[in-house]
């Protein structure tokens with residue numbers, strides 16, 4: 001049976017996507033109701049949508065699919081619109097539907113008084129247990145409509161008096177840490193008001209009954225593909241009904257929809273698993289690799305990067321880059337990335353952003369000689385940029401002080417000594433696209449790290465018509481997306497890394513345009529175990545940039561062995577930012593050995609399935625395992641945390657292997673069956689604090 005089907009007698013749509021089943025129905029009063037969001041179920045017989053009580057609106061409205069501010073509705077609306085004539089009541093009724101193909105469905109709703117249409121789009125991805133939905137608002141009437149809130153959608157979880165919510169929270173240099181909370185009543189709002197996705201919260205939330213584990217139990221997931229202000233409201237609306245709404249944040253927002261104009265919301269991704277958080281993450285990871293990531297690079301391995309940041313900071317020049325590049329090539333680096341500091345007047349973070357030409361003192365002959373040098377060593381040249389920003393101390397700002405977001409006559413708050421360029425303006429967009437395009441056309445650059453190092457403040461756009469001024473939250477993100485898409489189209493061989501002071505802009509919308517992310521400015525290999533664990537809840541390891549950096553770590557002052565640092569970083573897209581000039585001969589040999597090993601096994605990490613065997617949050621030890629889709633190769637990473645006497649690491653039982661295959665350990669000739677490895681496990685015998693080990697398993701033919 002096709003994933004999407006329609007039962008005309010019941011006016012019921014059924015979207016069946018692997019382990020996720022999503023069912024919608026038109027109620028007697030014409031409103032569109034979510035009947036089911038959960039596991040596989042048979043629908044067809046008459047469905048009761050709930051009764052009425054004298055002091056409440058129709059119970060079925062508690063599960064309305066796209067709720068509005070209008071009529072007897074009191075929950076978080078998906079849509080709050082001001083219709084012509086100052087009408088702030090909007091009530092949507094079923095108008096029609098279209099089965100696009102066997103995986104796609106659109107249902108159209110229309111306001112009862114004005115010609116405002118809402119198309120709800122659904123696409124099923126059965127192989128990933130996932131449905132993607134979004135809404136399109138069309139003003140088909142003669143007057144203007146002001147949208148004060150316009151979310152991507154809301155879902156109704158099965159009725160339960162309590163739910164556990166799992167989400168990713170943190171701060172700069174401590175992103176994506178897993179937090180769990182019980183919900184019983186009221187509203188829990190997660191959001192960003194910073195203009196970007198944010199370090200503090202990430203638009204990926206998971207729900208379970210409180211009993212799901214890594215590999216067992218039912219889990220629901222909702223993610224938003226949007227890199228600007230967002231909001232996720234989990235609200236108990238009564239009668240044990242939890243609704244989860246997600247979309248562009250309505251805070252300080254409004255959108256003007258003239259006659260004939262349309263607004264398309266970001267996509268909301270819904271998923272469900274019967275196999276705990278682990279299975280849910282693995283489906284998401286596969287979906288990201290197969291569908292979300294930019295197609296041109298999706299199947300290619302992520303290269304081993306050398307990044308100059310934690311070695312040279314702003315002090316880059318032709319000479320020191322060449323010296324570093326020689327060593328980088330020697331240890332096996334594939335892309336040599338010059339981070340911040342290369343452009344005019346950039347000696348610290350107080351000046352230069354906006355003036356995107358090589359600094360004449362540091363690069364009297366331009367970037368050409370360095371690029372040629374890097375290429376002559378067999379590496380790709382990469383560069384850091386921060387296109388959305390300007391330092392007041394720059395030629396660009398002196399020339400165009402009106403090019404930043406600001407309110408007339410008000411202060412312009414600086415963060416990291418910089419201001420945000422107003423990409424809603426066409427001239428600013430042209431300038432930004434122009435220099436980026438020229439940089440990539442005139443130089444042989446194969447990797448761009450696109451950074452974004454501050455939150456928005458004073459988000460004014462004085463030149464815009466008043467009714468459009470609060471659209472900046474959406475228009476800015478759209479502009480970033482458009483610039484990236486056009487750059488990718490013109491320079492298809494370039495790999496783009498997304499960064500926002502580390503992981504401040506990690507989401508599925510960014511992942512459609514960036515091949516990988518800079519996960520966090522925190523490069524302490526132990527802290528990273530926590531950050532990376534959370535990151536992989538929602539996002540695939542292929543996109544998880546992870547560097548090995550120097551000791552003591554600049555943030556934590558911690559000394560960890562080179563081996564531990566490598567093992568931690570090898571669990572994602574490996575990079576190096578160690579000062580190679582300071583390493584001993586032995587250390588260089590060790591670095592070479594690790595990089596060489598990573599290159600041989602990176603396909604397992606980058607394109608395999610991840611099993612989070614033991615969370616570092618347990619405080620004892622941590623273990624992560626990767627398995628190729630064919631189950632013929634696997635990697636096990638294990639890390640001790642603090643070990644007291646008598647706290648010996650137990651056998652680590654592997655997962656995801658073929659029980660009947662024989663696996664050889666590290667090419668040692670030692671062979672174990674898959675069933676043995678999964679039932680009895682491996683006794684790694686690691687002793688001591690902060691020790692680590694990687695084990696490579698290969699099935700024997």
Ligand code: GLA
Nearest residue numbers: 309339340499500501502521
């Ligand atoms: C941000 C990034 C770092 C580095 C610096 C450069 O903090 O996350 O990796 O690029 O900017 O200023």
